[in-house]
Amino acid sequence: RKEVEQDPGPFNVPEGATVAFNCTYSNSASQSFFWYRQDCRKEPKLLMSVYSSGNEDGRFTAQLNRASQYISLLIRDSKLSDSATYLCVVNLPRDSSYKLIFGSGTRLLVRP
């Protein structure tokens, strides 16, 4: 079983739609969680951290369910520019070197 699992998609949605991505992680001791965004043939960039209480950044909402070991990302009012691959990322527990484990990514296509 992969340490971080994501539906690869693609999710093909019209502009203005709301879309949600899910991610599960296998190590219950993981402490930090993130969503990174990767555009085609580009490097990954941090989109947002995920906090236990849930957090929002504009049109993006991230939630964490520790009991189910589940992370989600909700994008409201999708824009064409949201088309990218979204990587779910967790850290290794109690590891001061802060190594990260990346999911394979979920691809989003927003159409006009």
Added chain:
Amino acid sequence: DAGITQSPRYKITETGRQVTLMCHQTWSHSYMFWYRQDLGHGLRLIYYSAAADITDKGEVPDGYVVSRSKTENFPLTLESATRSQTSVYFCASKLGETQYFGPGTRLLVL
């Protein structure tokens, strides 16, 4: 302000050749990382470094060597390239909880 740069951006080499991928950061971040990205696997950690002269293995270190004589540079060497090392290689540095990635090197081993 360049941040993290990688060179070369594209490289074609032959099986058995030694290849060095360069990574340079302008921020003086302590931690640096090398990842490879392949379809279906996501990003996998090859090596990382906590500071100059301190390096450690990641998930997939076999066939790779790193060094870090200066904080700003973290080169990755493929000692004897194999076809399975065809991949996109990303270098990253860390500040706080955030990792910042370079633009990547696309390596093709024939």
